[in-house]
Amino acid sequence: MTESQPRGEAADYYQNAPPQSDNGNPQYQIQNLEPQKYQQQPPEYGHNYGPNGGESGYREKSTFEQTFTIERPKYHDIWAGILFLAVFAGFVAVSGITISGYASTKGFNGGGIYNDKNDFGLSTNTIVLFAFVLVVSIVFSYAYVWLARAFTKQFIWTTGILNIIFGFATAIYMLSRNYWSGGIVFLLFSIFTVICFISWIPRIPFSVLMLQASIDVSKTYGHVYLVSFIGGFLATAFGAWYSVTLVAVYVKYEPGNNPACSASGSCSSAKVIGLLVFITFAAYWISEWLKNTIHTTISGVYGSWYFCSYNLPSGATRGAFKRAMTYSYGSICFGSLIVALINFLRQLCSVAQQQSSSQGNIVGTIMFCVLGCLISILDWAVQFLNRYAFSHIALYGKSYITAAKDTWTMIKNRGVDALINECLIGPVLSMGATFIAYACALLAYLYLIFTSPAYNSGGAYTPVVVGFAFVIGLQICNIFTTPISSGIDTIFAASAWDPEVLMRDHPGLYGRMVALYPHIQQAIHA
Numbered sequence: 001m002t003e004s005q006p007r008g009e010a011a012d013y014y015q016n017a018p019p020q021s022d023n024g025n026p027q028y029q030i031q032n033l034e035p036q037k038y039q040q041q042p043p044e045y046g047h048n049y050g051p052n053g054g055e056s057g058y059r060e061k062s063t064f065e066q067t068f069t070i071e072r073p074k075y076h077d078i079w080a081g082i083l084f085l086a087v088f089a090g091f092v093a094v095s096g097i098t099i100s101g102y103a104s105t106k107g108f109n110g111g112g113i114y115n116d117k118n119d120f121g122l123s124t125n126t127i128v129l130f131a132f133v134l135v136v137s138i139v140f141s142y143a144y145v146w147l148a149r150a151f152t153k154q155f156i157w158t159t160g161i162l163n164i165i166f167g168f169a170t171a172i173y174m175l176s177r178n179y180w181s182g183g184i185v186f187l188l189f190s191i192f193t194v195i196c197f198i199s200w201i202p203r204i205p206f207s208v209l210m211l212q213a214s215i216d217v218s219k220t221y222g223h224v225y226l227v228s229f230i231g232g233f234l235a236t237a238f239g240a241w242y243s244v245t246l247v248a249v250y251v252k253y254e255p256g257n258n259p260a261c262s263a264s265g266s267c268s269s270a271k272v273i274g275l276l277v278f279i280t281f282a283a284y285w286i287s288e289w290l291k292n293t294i295h296t297t298i299s300g301v302y303g304s305w306y307f308c309s310y311n312l313p314s315g316a317t318r319g320a321f322k323r324a325m326t327y328s329y330g331s332i333c334f335g336s337l338i339v340a341l342i343n344f345l346r347q348l349c350s351v352a353q354q355q356s357s358s359q360g361n362i363v364g365t366i367m368f369c370v371l372g373c374l375i376s377i378l379d380w381a382v383q384f385l386n387r388y389a390f391s392h393i394a395l396y397g398k399s400y401i402t403a404a405k406d407t408w409t410m411i412k413n414r415g416v417d418a419l420i421n422e423c424l425i426g427p428v429l430s431m432g433a434t435f436i437a438y439a440c441a442l443l444a445y446l447y448l449i450f451t452s453p454a455y456n457s458g459g460a461y462t463p464v465v466v467g468f469a470f471v472i473g474l475q476i477c478n479i480f481t482t483p484i485s486s487g488i489d490t491i492f493a494a495s496a497w498d499p500e501v502l503m504r505d506h507p508g509l510y511g512r513m514v515a516l517y518p519h520i521q522q523a524i525h526a
Contacts, residue, residue, distance in 0.1 A: 064319025
């Protein structure tokens, strides 16, 4: 296609199926035309959403900050940023006090897997377990990201099939060991996954296209995988810190045959529960903030590619990260807080459900299962909105509430929600994270069986340890895979802000989207 061809011919040009490479993945070249002035203003909004108020003509090479200028006041949701720092400081304080207590009684709690005298709570044995969980999490997560880059089409099928097989295998094994609560939960999740995956099969080709588009951009622009690696490393380091702190809380304050109690005289189950609640909530918030900071940084890179592919701003990755850590810091903390609260409630509900099941309380088990499903639906809705709101924040630096409202309005008015529903990458990545979380939970369960720590002689701590192993694996994988989903989220959000740019500056991508999903021609103009 040449510059002189009308835009409408892009759709006709790509009516044939996308060409396939040797590994079955759709191949296309993202073509860049010579820039023109916008001829169409986004309807009903009164201003353009492109860089610098929509001015798209050729300019001298500029920085990210110069291309995507933001209005004053530049700082938003400052209260959330201050509260986040306070919670983080509290986590550091609790960690320092409890780890100091653990160090003073390390001989009693053992130096490895088998040689501890602790029969009242978590010990060094558990720290070794969580170390194994962290290794499995980071290795599996890295392999999963590599699989997405190397085998795009097979990646989606492999994720669904492995998730189903591993879920059923874990459920059957737990049921065979008479661990009814865990087995039933995994069995229900696996059945639900089968139903979902079957319904998703017709939407796989479009999802493959969007995933390939995201990965192709990441290989050419910015430092997407460097951000992913650094984020994964920080997530693993924080997971290790949290794991040691979790065990140290039990070691210092759990009543029983505990030398730390005679030294301090301040042990109580209420204190243990209170501290566990605080550090778990703090861990959720910190990990969500890390994930959303990565997402916002990557969104800046993809936004630069979408709006300025002919003249990408210099230092796009660095500029987007700087904005995420300064002007948008409070907004990211605010959005992360909402998700952290929901995830924390879901975790509490899951632990309560497993304890009710282990006690034979059928009514309580069913009640907490239903409540957990409702919380999961709420979590999905908030996560859905957050992804696109943070893409908006990355480029335009608005407050969290304003960005969420504006983005949702534009997505609905443009009809891009139809494209989002057609794309499976979010659910597929969630499946992948769940698969890795399954692996971590099964590892924890097998570890407790084969090492038989004294503190778990009656199996009372099995739901707690398995649950925390599941959460650690889930959060670390979510952080590793954030850059993959961030690119697709930004492309959809940018298409809502200004679809003219998609058709004019990225005709190759637009044409193949039309070939696989013809309704896009009406959807983005709805």
